[in-house]
Amino acid sequence: MGRQPYGPPPGRPGGGGRGGAIGAILAVVVVIVAAALVRIGIHSAVDTASSSEAGPTPSFTYTSGTSGPTGPSSGVDATGTNPVLAAPGWALTPAHCDYDPWSTQVDQARKFFESAATCLANAWKPVLAKVNVPFTPPALSVPATTDGLTTPCTGNSSNFAAFYCPSNSTIYLPLSQLQTDVFGDHWEVYLSVFAHEFGHHIQNLTGIMKAANEQEYDAGDTTSQGLETSRRVELQAQCFDGLYITSASKAGSLTANQLSNDREDNYGRGDAKGDMRTHGTSQHTGDWFMTGVQQNNTSQCNTFTASSDKVS
Numbered sequence: 093m094g095r096q097p098y099g100p101p102p103g104r105p106g107g108g109g110r111g112g113a114i115g116a117i118l119a120v121v122v123v124i125v126a127a128a129l130v131r132i133g134i135h136s137a138v139d140t141a142s143s144s145e146a147g148p149t150p151s152f153t154y155t156s157g158t159s160g161p162t163g164p165s166s167g168v169d170a171t172g173t174n175p176v177l178a179a180p181g182w183a184l185t186p187a188h189c190d191y192d193p194w195s196t197q198v199d200q201a202r203k204f205f206e207s208a209a210t211c212l213a214n215a216w217k218p219v220l221a222k223v224n225v226p227f228t229p230p231a232l233s234v235p236a237t238t239d240g241l242t243t244p245c246t247g248n249s250s251n252f253a254a255f256y257c258p259s260n261s262t263i264y265l266p267l268s269q270l271q272t273d274v275f276g277d278h279w280e281v282y283l284s285v286f287a288h289e290f291g292h293h294i295q296n297l298t299g300i301m302k303a304a305n306e307q308e309y310d311a312g313d314t315t316s317q318g319l320e321t322s323r324r325v326e327l328q329a330q331c332f333d334g335l336y337i338t339s340a341s342k343a344g345s346l347t348a349n350q351l352s353n354d355r356e357d358n359y360g361r362g363d364a365k366g367d368m369r370t371h372g373t374s375q376h377t378g379d380w381f382m383t384g385v386q387q388n389n390t391s392q393c394n395t396f397t398a399s400s401d402k403v404s
Contacts, residue, residue, distance in 0.1 A: 170300070171303045177394040182218070184339040185218050187211045194282065202232070208286050237250075243262070244260050245257035245259055253269035256292035263290065280353055290332075326377075327377065327380040330377055331381065331383050332384060351385070376402065
């Protein structure tokens, strides 16, 4: 069976932007396709919450359905015309990093992701400085499981995997949801998952997420236009993921074999048959990741000006 896509977005809170479910917003629900959380095989589900039950589940990156605050955006609230995507664009600073060793033990896994967060921040800071956006790091949550975990974007639901919550600018990485039994010590896969979520943080800081959220809300999050906007957001995060992975590879922090593993992994993501069309096909999910890898330029990650057939 195929790996899960990054998860379908839940209802959005009131007030503007891609905020989490707060207070009455917890009543906003989205019916999620059954079995998405248990699809594994060679490709794993790491970003989505899915089940046959209706409930407030987070997207891999953001929420949708109502308006609400997104967090510390100090950029321009725009998608395709956002300055960070303007030509000629910028490459990320080569990310030569000594990542802390990977382990499925919570404390050591947290150290791994913390070391990765430092590297990602160093790679993205110069780009944000070019467009006059102050960098603020995301918070990290690396619990063993989702049991008892409450977030502004999910409420008391435990039906989610790795995701970014813009309401509190936090990346959640529950180890039980990363399918470590499938990927083992291939830490490059977890790094790529994290780089995708970090890409959503960059969207939040630069104003892309807020603008996209408004577009999705205006269109209706389950309309064809609303779903296409969701896919544009997710596929751009794929491209941002590729930007970082190639910077790590060029700096010698990832081997050619590890880069190949990430390529294969990303071509296994995407919306499966029967899923709500929020993330894109596996082909486009892999293609946009590889656009980041091969082009290494922020302007090439403009999914919002791409034709609809490139973000299906």
